[in-house]
Amino acid sequence: xxxxxxxxxxxxxxxxxxxxxxxxxxxxxxxxxxxxxxxxxxxxxxxxxxxxxxxxxxxxxxxxxxxxxxxxxxxxxxxxxxxxxxxxxxxxxxxxxxxxxxxxxxxxxxxxxxxxxxxxxxxxxxxxxxxxxxxxxxxxxxxxxxxxxxxxxxxxxxxxxxxxxxxxxxxxxxxxxxxxxxxxxxxxxxxxxxxxxxxxxxxxxxxxxxxxxxxxxxxxxxxxxxxxxxxxxxxxxxxxxxxxxxxxxxxxxxxxxxxxxxxxxxxxxxxxxxxxxxxxxxxxxxxxxxxxxxxxxxxxxxxxxxxxxxxxxxxxxxxxxxxxxxxxxxxxxxxxxxxxxxxxxxx
Numbered sequence: 001x002x003x004x005x006x007x008x009x010x011x012x013x014x015x016x017x018x019x020x021x022x023x024x025x026x027x028x029x030x031x032x033x034x035x036x037x038x039x040x041x042x043x044x045x046x047x048x049x050x051x052x053x054x055x056x057x058x059x060x061x062x063x064x065x066x067x068x069x070x071x072x073x074x075x076x077x078x079x080x081x082x083x084x085x086x087x088x089x090x091x092x093x094x095x096x097x098x099x100x101x102x103x104x105x106x107x108x109x110x111x112x113x114x115x116x117x118x119x120x121x122x123x124x125x126x127x128x129x130x131x132x133x134x135x136x137x138x139x140x141x142x143x144x145x146x147x148x149x150x151x152x153x154x155x156x157x158x159x160x161x162x163x164x165x166x167x168x169x170x171x172x173x174x175x176x177x178x179x180x181x182x183x184x185x186x187x188x189x190x191x192x193x194x195x196x197x198x199x200x201x202x203x204x205x206x207x208x209x210x211x212x213x214x215x216x217x218x219x220x221x222x223x224x225x226x227x228x229x230x231x232x233x234x235x236x237x238x239x240x241x242x243x244x245x246x247x248x249x250x251x252x253x254x255x256x257x258x259x260x261x262x263x264x265x266x267x268x269x270x271x272x273x274x275x276x277x278x279x280x281x282x283x284x285x286x287x288x289x290x291x292x293x294x295x296x297x298x299x300x301x302x303x304x305x306x307x308x309x310x311x312x313x314x315x316x317x318x319x320x321x322x323x324x325x326x327x328x329x330x331x332x333x334x335x336x337x338x339x340x341x342x343x344x345x346x347x
Contacts, residue, residue, distance in 0.1 A: 001042065001045070001049075001057055001060060001061075002060050004042060005042065005060055005061065005063075005064040006064075008032070008038050008039065008042070008064060008068075009064055009067045009068060009071075012028070012032050012068055012071055013071055015028055016028060016071050016072065016074075016075040017075075019075055019079070020078075020079065020082065021079065022079055022083070025072075025075055025076060025079055028075075029072055032068055032072075033065070033068060033069075033072070039061070039064065039065060039068060042061060042064075043061055046058070046061075102347075103347065105343070105344075105346055105347040106346070107335075107343065107346075108323050108327060108329075108335065108343070108346045109222055109319055109320065109323055109335055111323075111346060112249075112319050112322050112323045112326060113204045113222065113224065113319055115249060116202070116204070116224055116245070116249065116319070116322070117202055117204065119244075119245055119248045119249060120202045120226065120245070123241065123244065124200050125200050125201060125202045125226060125228075126200065126201055126202070127201070127202055127203070127204070128187050128190075128191050128201040128202070128203045129187065129203065129205065130181075130184070130186055130187035130190050130203065130205070131166075131168065131169050131181075132180060132181055132205065132206055132207075132208075133160070133166055133169050133178055133179070133180060133181070134169065134178070134179055134180070134181040134186045135169065135170075135171050135172060135176050135177070135178060135179070136152070136173075136176040136177055136179065137171070137172035137173055137176055138172065138181075138186040138189050138190060139179060139181050139182060139183070139185075139186045140152055141172075141173070141176075141302075142172075142189040142299065142302045142303065143185055143189065143264060143265040143299060144264045144265050144296055144298050144299060144302070145264050145265070146264070149264070151182065154210075155210060156182070156209060156210050157179055157180075157182055157209065157210065158179060158180040158208050158209075158210065159177050159178070159179045160177070160178040160179060160180070162177070164178050166178065180207075180208035181205075181207055181208065182207055182208065182209050183207055183223055183225065183316065184203040184204070184205045184207060184223045184224070184225045184316070185225055185265065185314070185316065187201070187203035187205070187225070188201070188203065188225065188227040188314060189299075189302075189303060191203075191227070192227075192229070192300075192303040192304075192305065193303050193304070196305075197229040197230055197231075197305065197310050197312075198228075198229060198230040198231075199227060199228070199229040199230075199312070200227075200228045200229075200230075201226065201227050202224060202225070202226045203224070203225050203226075203227075204222065204223070204224040204225075204319065205222065205223065206220055206221070206222055207220070207221060207222070207223050208220045209221075213333065215330065215331045215332060215333070216332055217332065218320070218332055218333070218336070221318055221319075221320050221332070222318065222319040222320060223316055223317070223318055223319065224316065224317060224318075224319055224322075225314065225315065225316035225317075226241075226314065226315055226316070227295070227312065227313075227314045228241075228312050228313055228314075229295065229300075229305070229310055229311070229312035230310070230311070230312065231309065231310060231311070232311065233294075233311045233312050233313055234294075234311070235268070235294060235313070237313065238292060238293075238294070238313040238315065239256070239258065241313075242256050242272060242292065242315065243255075243256055246274050246276075246289075249322070249326070250274070250276050250279060250325070250326065251276070251278060251279075253276065253277075253278045254274055254275065254276045254278075255274065255275040255276075256272060256273065256274050256275075257272075257273050257274075257275075257286065258270035258271070258272060258273075258292075259271045259273060261291060261293075263291055263293055264296070265295070265296050265299050265314070266291075266292070266293025266294055266295060266296055266313075266314060267293065267294060267296045267297075268293055268294060269291065269292070269293035270291070270292050270293055271288055271290075271291055272288070272289050272290045272291065272292055272315065272317070273286040273287060273288055273289065274286070274287055274289050275287075276325065279325055279326065279328070282325065287325070289317055289321060289322070289325075290315060290316055290317030290318070290321075291315065291316060291317075292313065292314065292315030292316070293313065293314065293315075294311065294312070294313050295311070295312040295313065295314055300312075320332050320335060323335070327346070
């Protein structure tokens with residue numbers, strides 16, 4: 001029996017070394033360890049082995065079985081490696097440049113933001129930036145938002161833990177909380193606190209609110225707000241600027257209108273609607289696009305401006321909303337999914 005087993009292992013070793021494909025491997029495996037295989041046939045002979053010789057015979061069979069299994073595992077590993085290599089193709093040199101990277105492009109939200117800033121720079125606005133982590137003073141108090149206002153509730157605003165500290169964002173008043181800014185109006189306050197009028201700024205940036213994500217809402221999105229402070233600024237100046245912006249961005253057929261509204265930091269305040277039926281997927285005559293108004297005198301007083309001398313306007317809108325109108329996008333979530341099939345459309 002020992003000679004038979006040794007011959008079987010030697011035969012299997014020579015045969016399996018030459019097999020390079022899975023079908024041949026499966027056939028060889030069946031010939032040796034299958035139900036009708038050579039090792040199985042030897043094991044069936046155990047019944048005819050004298051009782052005193054059975055332990056030694058069993059040990060020899062187990063050794064042969066282990067040797068065959070080792071040969072089978074090695075052959076299968078070699079075949080799987082060859083299959084993987086065939087799928088991967090020839091080896092590449094990682095130091096070489098990619099042959100098909102393709103030209104890069106801006107994200108659609110970046111395209112709209114840069115175009116809006118370009119339009120506003122033409123009429124004297126400069127881009128201002130501020131931190132996304134803010135304090136209650138810059139985000140609410142300086143904008144005349146009462147302590148019990150719903151916007152300040154934890155259901156609407158992302159507050160940071162009491163233990164949070166930020167070296168680059170100092171608190172204006174003791175005890176106020178850190179939060180993720182809910183609008184870029186905080187940039188307007190910071191700009192006014194830095195210097196005297198006249199001021200003409202545009203402040204684009206990311207903002208955060210506790211919204212449930214759906215086709216038109218996101219917990220983080222992008223706003224663009226403008227502030228103009230000077231002597232003799234009127235609502236007519238505000239309406240003229242918005243007409244200019246939307247005609248430049250969306251075409252000469254775009255019209256705007258004001259509807260009375262309430263904002264705590266402007267008086268009077270308006271909702272801004274636009275009519276642009278020439279745009280894709282615009283099925284209504286008027287679409288709400290943002291809010292605006294004349295800066296409330298109380299806001300000027302909070303930043304040290306004399307409201308008897310200075311006047312100004314402010315307005316804001318969502319960049320996602322503009323991009324959806326401009327490009328005919330019907331779901332805000334497309335902007336955040338990093339799907340190249342979507343993004344390459346703007347290349």
